[in-house]
Amino acid sequence: MSSVNESTQYQFSFSISSETGENDGGFVLTAGAGVTDEIALGIAKAFNSQPWPAGVVNPMTVTKQDMEYRVYTTNLTLSPPTFT
Secondary structure (H helix, E strand, O other): OOEEEEEEEEEEEEEEEEOOEEEEEEEEEEHHHOOOHHHHHHHHHHHHOOOOOOOOEOOEEEEEEEEEEEEOOEEOOOOOOEEO
16 A cells, blocks of 8 residues: 655755865755754855855755655565555
């Protein structure tokens, strides 16, 4: 028997560039963990508002992904086995 599940993810990406080099990073937070649009946008805004040293560029972006996916169970007693 299959079931439909839904999930919302917020993917944060950033790159800190200066005269000494560049560092990239990122992380994912989910609505299931209590993150909302307001929280996600606030994190990106707070990161971008930090007082960085002169010459340092630090853009952070956030992408919201609403996903719907189907999960199937298996029946291994049938020949051939099936997903249901």
